[in-house]
Amino acid sequence: MSRVHDVGGQTGFGPVSPDLDDNQPFHADWEARVFALNTALRRRGVFNLDEMRDAIERIPPEQYLAASYYERWLLAVEMLLREKGLLADG
């Protein structure tokens, strides 16, 4: 499905900013925790990599575009856990 993530060839995102990178693997502790959570949940078979990618792509476009990289991961993990009944609302 053509969704917001499918950006190859699109224009309007401006130039690349190589200097923004500070060589840190994670820019906050919570990013590292989200990374580890995603890995653990995949290993446990809670969801697979393609389900995770699909969930990221299902984030509403305006939210996807506004979110940072690991915010998208967090939104997707929460979405999958809710859908699989492992995370009740609240």
Place this chain on the structure above:
Amino acid sequence: MGEARFVAGDKVRTHTVDPPHHTRLPRYIRGQVGEVVEPEGAWPLPDDRARDLPESRVETVYAVRFAARDLWGEGTHSVTVDLWESYLEPAGEDDT
């Protein structure tokens, strides 16, 4: 899963259908003709795995090279994309 359908050098055209689910066929190469660089072995089809289907199809994946001029109307570079077999069909004689 059978034998690989394509070999290096084959001309292939990507599908234009936009399936109602996750897929790994990027929009910018849909309906385009490229050349098979090489097969990359057989891998589970993401379209099936993303839906957590009990039996995910396993297909040969191919590196397929496209010319920038075909994709964008200009440019001299090439773009090579890894594509599952069911995203591809043989390109006809007229497709060059």
Place this chain on the structure above:
Amino acid sequence: MSEDHASTAIAARVRRLEERLVDAGVVSDAELDTILNRFLAKASPLNGARIVARAWVDEGFRERLLDDANSAIKELGLSLGGDHAELRLRVVANTQTLHNVIVCTLCSCYPLQLLGPSPSWYKSLAYRSRVVRVPRDVLAEFGLHLPDDVEIAVWDSSAESRYMVLPMRPPGTEDKSEDELAGLVTREGLIGTAAV
């Protein structure tokens, strides 16, 4: 690291999520720590640099690397890892007339084990959208100005292959040891946004 209000809020949200999953017995804190520590200890661009330096000094290794990279990097004790099977590695060599550059337009596929965690710009919409269309302009934004007669090959890793660039050995490095050569190789060189 500085944390503004928004990131404090999101950090609390992640903590809450983690606590709920730990309480439910889905994951454990120790497991998460182990995953992170292993990842940070193993995944590094030094691995990619070692591979490149070996290929520069050992023609036989270079040939094996370009032919079947997964087997070749085992000689250095390295592997790519992966979810259901080891990912396929394809190393693409730069020449006087061809320059390679890697992207993942759909998400952020990247040879993590060999290059370490990917830079922010690699995951940015600007890079993902533009490098397949105007690679020469994008490379110039990195300060890499290629001569017009150098052809560019862009590799969009959309499946189970991961790509790494084998840069050309810089001139004037004939006397350097393999370790010294590895020290010349940058992460950007392995992605293709730098010459080395």
